[in-house]
Amino acid sequence: MIVTRPTSMAEVAEDLAEEGVRPRAGGTDLTACLETGVIAPGPMVDLLGVTGLDEVDWRTDGSARVGAMTTVAALGSDPELSRAYPALAATARALATPQIRGRGTLGGNLLQRNRCAYLRNPAFTCFQTGGDSCPAREGDHLRGVVMDQGPCVAPHPSTLAVALLTYDASAHLATGPASEVSVADLYEGTDPTRDHTLERGTLLTAVSLPVPAPGERSAYRRATGRSRAEWPLVEVVVRLECADEGRGPVERAAVAAGAVARTPLRLPEVERALVGVAPGADLPDRVDGALTALADRCSPLPATGYKVPLLQGTLRDAIETALEVPSR
Ligand SMILES: Cc1cc2nc3c(=O)[nH]c(=O)nc-3n(C[C@H](O)[C@H](O)[C@H](O)COP(=O)(O)OP(=O)(O)OC[C@H]3O[C@@H](n4cnc5c(N)ncnc54)[C@H](O)[C@@H]3O)c2cc1C
Numbered sequence: 001m002i003v004t005r006p007t008s009m010a011e012v013a014e015d016l017a018e019e020g021v022r023p024r025a026g027g028t029d030l031t032a033c034l035e036t037g038v039i040a041p042g043p044m045v046d047l048l049g050v051t052g053l054d055e056v057d058w059r060t061d062g063s064a065r066v067g068a069m070t071t072v073a074a075l076g077s078d079p080e081l082s083r084a085y086p087a088l089a090a091t092a093r094a095l096a097t098p099q100i101r102g103r104g105t106l107g108g109n110l111l112q113r114n115r116c117a118y119l120r121n122p123a124f125t126c127f128q129t130g131g132d133s134c135p136a137r138e139g140d141h142l143r144g145v146v147m148d149q150g151p152c153v154a155p156h157p158s159t160l161a162v163a164l165l166t167y168d169a170s171a172h173l174a175t176g177p178a179s180e181v182s183v184a185d186l187y188e189g190t191d192p193t194r195d196h197t198l199e200r201g202t203l204l205t206a207v208s209l210p211v212p213a214p215g216e217r218s219a220y221r222r223a224t225g226r227s228r229a230e231w232p233l234v235e236v237v238v239r240l241e242c243a244d245e246g247r248g249p250v251e252r253a254a255v256a257a258g259a260v261a262r263t264p265l266r267l268p269e270v271e272r273a274l275v276g277v278a279p280g281a282d283l284p285d286r287v288d289g290a291l292t293a294l295a296d297r298c299s300p301l302p303a304t305g306y307k308v309p310l311l312q313g314t315l316r317d318a319i320e321t322a323l324e325v326p327s328r
């Protein structure tokens, strides 16, 4: 297999212009996909040695542009990033294993393939591998979606994307029709053949975050079937921007969930219910009402009904935690 090792963005662009060339970041998912036949072997461009792709640039307004090759471990341990974007840092510290976090990158995490067992078993074909059906829908879909956007029922795997949605972050692209898109636009719920919207040959170079919000309170919670080295069954990020440097009532809430749909999802009914809630006070009834409305909106598969109360409970836990922890 041909692997080029460019050191500059100009060289990367040249390599990616060749037909069928695929970027390789940390390689943690790409290697697994090659081994299981999810991805056919082909030429690759290794991004590890490209100057500047792993840098964090701080703008004068206090916002950050984080290079796509920044490792998940660095996202979780960088003190400045943790202070400015605590929800992002919390997701980075929680996902996968120390080994994967040390190798896996921001870009690779956002663009990894889903974890469906049928997809990763060469004995099966499905929409994602050129077939015309979804064996998981009729078969084992215990870890599948709870909001059925069909026809593929595998939830999106990126934990970092859940946090980035709550920051309304944007992704910078080196090639393709737009040079900057929202992270939300990287995902598309209905195309069953893919897990993100990036065209082959397009490089994600960085993610831009907004000016840090004063008085932010946040929490990340995940429900898993085992404590280590496991993808979540449900995961949620709650970010609250509160008045009076975090001591006053919630002025703006951003809430997102992962592992429940083909894309990471913002939950507007929960966000609306949280505006006006004061830290330390009992949660008003309207929050329970929003969690009920969310449950009503779910469309579980035969084996994923358990995720509905799990989502509600995980959300409540994250909301209570965000309102309890000291603000940044
Ligand atoms: C036991 C275990 C548990 C895990 N748990 C979680 C979890 O809870 N949450 C979670 O989010 N992940 C989890 N993961 C997955 C892990 O986070 C990913 O494998 C990793 O983040 C991928 O990053 P990478 O840099 O190695 O990507 P790679 O494997 O190098 O690339 C992944 C894909 O992205 C493309 N790509 C990479 N970088 C770019 C770029 N800059 N521009 C365009 N395309 C690019 C590649 O071509 C490839 O298709 C887990 C993995 C394991 C093994």
Ligand code: SF4
Residues within 6 Å of the ligand: 114, 116, 117, 118, 119, 126, 127, 128, 133, 134, 135, 136, 137, 151, 152, 153, 154, 192
């Ligand atoms: S859920 Fe998606 S990835 Fe899994 S078998 Fe169905 S189409 Fe394929």
